[in-house]
């Protein structure tokens with residue numbers, strides 16, 4: 001194996017893990033400011049509220065969005081604690097590690113969980129799901145839109161329609177898909193659309209973002225007892241912070257109160273990240289993720305790496321590739337990072353040794369990042385003794401970019 005240390009002189013790797021992803025310069029610069037006072041109108045109204053209203057165009061919703069300090073898990077738990085009461089029946093689709101996470105969060109919220117298990121990387125059987133929902137008659141149905149552990153995307157629109165047919169709330173984890181894939185929140189009947197800031201929104205880690213339907217708020221208002229959590233009770237967020245004219249509890253001349261103190265620098269980053277997305281336009285952004293991921297998959301195939309999931313449901317934000325036992329996923333990840341400065345990651349749990357995962361999110365959904373990643377992947381595989389030609393990976397990806405570039 002060659003021993004040149006190309007990383008000498010470079011202070012950080014390119015982030016091609018499935019989040020956190022690369023942060024654009026404009027977003028980085030937006031945070032280089034003195035502290036603002038979070039409850040004063042200059043921040044609360046002009047930055048926070050204005051940003052959340054703009055963000056509706058990214059979520060494709062006409063309803064409230066909240067920015068809760070935390071991560072993707074905070075979005076899931078806040079939603080669960082807000083709508084679920086102990087003993088409520090919930091159907092949870094589990095198709096990978098993040099389905100298991102949702103199951104655990106629901107159990108801790110006191111739900112009586114019925115799991116619909118999907119073989120990892122395989123499609124969801126919608127008819128079987130419907131039979132379960134018919135039998136259980138749950139209060140809520142949950143799905144992970146883009147299962148980051150397997151690189152598979154599930155049919156959220158169809159599951160939303162199914163939930164609506166059976167009167168169940170639809171909770172959708174879009175942590176690794178929002179702002180990369182097309183997710184019309186209202187049109188798909190998503191009652192709680194739950195995501196995090198560090199993936200396709202392309203900003204730093206630290207905000208959980210949740211779009212909430214009026215139906216979800218009605219469910220919260222009808223609770224027998226208030227949510228057990230104070231900080232993460234979205235009903236309190238609605239009544240203390242949202243103006244009455246938008247269905248909230250703050251009268252026209254009344255004083256609004258932030259439900260928790262909101263991190264000003266992160267919201268300034270969100271403001272800039274949202275501007276960047278809206279300047280680009282969601283249709284272009286979605287197409288860019290699709291083409292870049294397709295190019296990456298073509299390159300990986302030319303390097304003789306098979307996709308882990310069924311290709312029919314391959315994700316356009318996270319690629320999960322099988323690695324030959326002789327190579328080993330941890331060794332490949334290490335070689336790419338140490339020798340070539342590109343950070344990807346291994347599979348999770350049962351896939352830790354046999355798969356690698358690559359995030360193609362935000363600004364990394366472009367030839368600027370995809371081509372160096374494939375180049376490093378090809379060279380690292382060759383270093384580890386695989387009979388591959390790194391140039392073939394690049395050529396296959398370039399051909400897709402050439403043919404499909406927006």
Ligand SMILES: Cc1ncc(COP(=O)(O)O)c(C=O)c1O
Pocket residue numbers: 018019071072073074098101144146147148149173174175176196
């Ligand atoms: C689909 C999905 N759900 C939930 C999470 C948890 O999010 P976080 O790590 O931001 O808490 C992740 C993180 O990768 C994810 O990909």
